[in-house]
Amino acid sequence: MDEPKSAHNETARIEAFSDGVFAIAITLLILEIKVPPQTGHDVLRPALLDLWPSYLAFVSSFMTIGVMWLNHHRLFTLINKKDDGLIAFNLLLLLGITWLPFPTALLAEHLRSTHVDQQTAAVVYASSFFALAIVFNVMWRYAIRMRLVEDDLHVGAITKQYRLGPIMYGLLVAVAFFGAKWCLGLSILYALYFALPPSLWRKAQGL
Amino acid sequence: MDEPKSAHNETARIEAFSDGVFAIAITLLILEIKVPPQTGHDVLRPALLDLWPSYLAFVSSFMTIGVMWLNHHRLFTLINKKDDGLIAFNLLLLLGITWLPFPTALLAEHLRSTHVDQQTAAVVYASSFFALAIVFNVMWRYAIRMRLVEDDLHVGAITKQYRLGPIMYGLLVAVAFFGAKWCLGLSILYALYFALPPSLWRKAQGL
């Protein structure tokens, strides 16, 4: 009788904990950008401009984590029951999220390395997002199969939209072999794409 | 029927996530102040005094982020609906907030650099706040235009007060060209001004 409420509270704490991890991971990204030291010469301006890979990697990862937070948020609006499997998948997802500051700093550091090192850094970066896209899908399908999701018109639309994620980030891994800059540019485009269209897509449905 | 409640929950999670980001960004500022190492000579006192630019930059950014949190908080007391545009603007705002530890450390490091490097650091610092003031305004106007804001006497007053922000921080950018110390001093004055007057302004309205 009071199980639904209890279950709801449970989901609430999972969401709160997840929100905390997302918020911290997204804020830690800035720590990877190091301030150019004082030198006594007028070299700060070029030194700051020289940090552009760090800025781009920061923005790309910020936006991607932000979009993932939105998706996580949207899923848990529909998920209203939990089981241990869901909790385990969610922890796996958070493991991926806390991992992201590392490949972000890696890509920024090696965006102008040798071609081989660029490849390495970019493949690690793209693969991290690819793995997260897969975990998102698996968790969502698990929640549906286990009937943890409430009946809702959006469920089918989300499932369809999510199928895209692994394909797009699989492509990002492939692009990573051509160079770190292509990979970074494409990942920013992806984040923009994911950040913007739900608006249009929802308006089309009159929500 | 249950959409209002759902919409309210949605805003609640945006606020919680934003609060997390604000709280982390404001706390990370301290990591930029490095402890003077042990030397075996009695040099700690001058070494600590020598860190005054770091202390001032810490206080200035802390207060400014604190005031921005207050403003964010006040806005979302009035905003009671959300759409994807609001979420996107809010993410942009949080991007700016997480960015702030970097210009803070930059200004502290270069407060006593050459005049040109001081300018550079101060312009980056002031521009970051300037950009945030603009995002705040754009988000607020967007929320009003999209009717996400409840009818309230304060709406007009806030709109009027907010118009000041970009002008004041635009002035801060201009002052930054004269030297980093002027810029830092003025930004502390601004934070004090923004931290204090709402009190008087509200008392005058009997709230």
Place this chain on the structure above:
Amino acid sequence: MDEPKSAHNETARIEAFSDGVFAIAITLLILEIKVPPQTGHDVLRPALLDLWPSYLAFVSSFMTIGVMWLNHHRLFTLINKKDDGLIAFNLLLLLGITWLPFPTALLAEHLRSTHVDQQTAAVVYASSFFALAIVFNVMWRYAIRMRLVEDDLHVGAITKQYRLGPIMYGLLVAVAFFGAKWCLGLSILYALYFALPPSLWRKAQGL
């Protein structure tokens, strides 16, 4: 009359604060993995592979903190009153949680040190978990003795399950003397064991 509600709120804030500490400690783990610097030679791939101790230590500690968060969460679902003793035990527990990034980095750094240094690092690592398992037990028994726990079928099962913790992590300390790799491997097995079985165990009880 309104004490129960007030007491509940009290527990809610303890949980929220604890969630924050867990979320931050789990996310800070990544800061201990340092990005290999740019060198101009194609050395990033081996350099990244060479970091495997850091990855394993990261995963092991992430999973262990994650499992501890789950346990904390489960306990406070059943604990519905608080007293100063509970608060003090909880602070002690959080002290242990915030400590964990240090032994994690220590084990990663010394996984390939001399045998003696491996022992040292592994014993510190295992002892940290051992101490936390003991604090968990003491807190839980205290809550039961003080009648802070609601009547529930799970209480006995949890008490039984918790008795295992100190024994298992005591064994981990013993294994640590044989080398850091054994210790790390076993601690990952433990985290997997603790992350998975509640699911089976609960299903068996039809919950």
Place this chain on the structure above:
Amino acid sequence: MDEPKSAHNETARIEAFSDGVFAIAITLLILEIKVPPQTGHDVLRPALLDLWPSYLAFVSSFMTIGVMWLNHHRLFTLINKKDDGLIAFNLLLLLGITWLPFPTALLAEHLRSTHVDQQTAAVVYASSFFALAIVFNVMWRYAIRMRLVEDDLHVGAITKQYRLGPIMYGLLVAVAFFGAKWCLGLSILYALYFALPPSLWRKAQGL
């Protein structure tokens, strides 16, 4: 009519934001303890033992921040209205809390410096707590004077108990002149004293 609820929500968000800042500041303390590097010789054990000032400073600051969180928490259980003054005092308090990782690292680094440098570090450490004790008092008195506090038997007791804080931490500043170790030892005693007695004190009142 709906002002009380709105006011309550307002306090709730202040508490949530403050909890976040407390949780982050308390967790960042561990970042100041640096892992001894791999050397190829059996030197880890003495190197770890040699870090004892860092451990003690970590424990002392953790406990003090923990106790301050408890006090903050207890105050806001009684404070049920807010005004801009309260918000400003609370920000000032949080400024002090986020500052604490710096004096903590400072004291740890200089616990074995020359006597003069020990003094300097210890005075900075003790003064930080002293200032926080004063801000706590001023905020509490402000809240009472502004009638933001509900009628409660505890109000008088808290006021009496709080008067002790500045006196005790003023004494800590004096002790700091005799050496950093005395200061650290006394501050641990203080934290223990503050962490434990409320239990006895409350039991005596039958709460």
